Amino acid sequence: MEVKNKSVVFDIFLRGLTDDTELQPFIFGLFLCAYLITIFGNLLIMLAINCDSQLHTPMYFFLCHLSFNDMYLISITVPKMLVSIQTEDQRITFAGCLSQGCFVAVCTIFECFLLGVMAYDRYIAICYPLRYTVLMNPCFCVILVLISLFLSIINGLLHSLMVLYLSFCTDLEILHFFCEIAQIIKFACSDSLINRILIFVTASIFAGIPLFGIIFSYVHIVSTVVKITSSEGKYKAFSTCGSHLSVVSLFYGTGFGVYITSNMIDSPKKIAVASVMYSIVPPMMNPFIYSMRNRDMKEALKKVIAKTASLL
Template sequence: TYNMDVENKSVTSEFFLRGLTDDIELQPLIFGTFLCMYLTTIFGNVLMMLAINCDSHLHTPMYLFLCHLSFNDLYLVSITVPKMLVNIQTQDQRISYAGCLSQGFFVAVCTVFECFLLGVMAYDRYVAICYPLRYTALMNPCFCINLVLISLFISIVNGLLHSLMVLHLSFCTDLEILHFFCEIAQVIKLACSDSLINSILIFVTAAVFAGIPLFGIIFSYIHIVSTVLKMPSSGGKYKAFSTCGSHLSVVSLFYGTGFGVYITSEVIDSSRDIAVASVMYSIVPPMMNPFIYGLRNRDMKEALKKVIGRTVALL
């Protein structure tokens, strides 16, 4: 058995990403759609980062976290979409074993980092609204940077753990991944050795690293709502809620699509349909986040106008 496992591991040099459909006629439409989505995501998130970095009024904890969120979203789509576009254009669906594991690692890192950033942003709003007089002291730059670094460290450790666990699996002849990127959970399904520990690990880490930030978000907003309702003026209530509206929209989009994909995977047997549903949490939130913050936040609108004005002037 040991020799067979070694042989199976040695011949696993590449996987095949089957994408969203095998229909040749639909390939140009899918290519055009995803190219537009990718360019929109890149443009929106780069514009957000430029606006935050160029406007001194936005050098606050909330926008620091938002800047990291934009970078994370930009990186997430850049890991998956370009490879998919190249595969469609060249009609070559191969991806190397190392490339597949690397893609799965970075997707895992970005997904968990997104969860933690959303949780940290909720905590920032909680401190700003519930303890406004202590906000500057509590959310000092050093503390904020440490929050980001700790979140990133945990995300990297999580990604490494899953990737290293995959290295212990052996794969047989069926190396087709019915997805448009190498998701660790989909790779594990192709293993012909026992992958029960891997599956349990994915379930536990997903529950912990998505659940803890979500619990923090719910806890923060329960206290935020309680504090806001005690405010005497309606203007104060509106201002407090308006600072949370964009964040709540982003949280709802990310977790809503994520849970939607999970429920879909439990109800639908088709891996192809699950791959289509995965677009909703892996591409749609990164594309929509800049629009949500850009359209709902007055300070961000002003900063974006300045950046666009400067860009137009240079052209």
């Protein structure tokens, strides 16, 4: 098999979820609806937070960044897929594919860190309410977001740079609807063992540490809430955590599902379909979870919709 030189620019073919041409219009409509719902829902969340002064708190500050990250994540993958279906051109340059894989890795890890930071915020709010405003001051919140973003970018760049050391064969065809680093290295003609180990190690660290932080935070939250005597106090404490726990369960649940699927199933098509669960479903569902389960967010959204309706 002919090996491509590392310095040569070549095209990659993203074959999508299916080769059935009759299903392409359905897939196009389905993903277009998911994309529009995600963008509209997360924009509405961000608008409500920025317009309502009562939501100018650390929890909603992190939620605003989570919504922006969700919009960015889905915008990296779905528009390219929609254009490919419409133009029937499945090509993407190697540089474009590698960039897409890098940005997906950055957004995925950034989501993990944000969820971990939000759990820490709830831990401080419930376990140390009198010190909350001091500990979770605006400067500290910004630092937490910047550190999370910095580590996420380092993770994405590390994997992308390591891919550049690999040699690839001609006529690369990835049976996926977007470029994942793990899928790219499968087509390397040179030894990619170090790359695979690196993906496992970084995923374990950058996704595992936030998950450990989330579990640690909620263990202490539960132990604190149990000591509250009034049922109203318990409900109020848990109600602030319900939305976050739902989002964490959805994101990590789908992520682990894809990981298990990719290790147990040797079908690239099924792995591509499973990847929809963590790259499309959580960004689309997060606005609904927060708008339906959070009383303050409901009120803020009503105000925004009322103002928008009055302007129209």
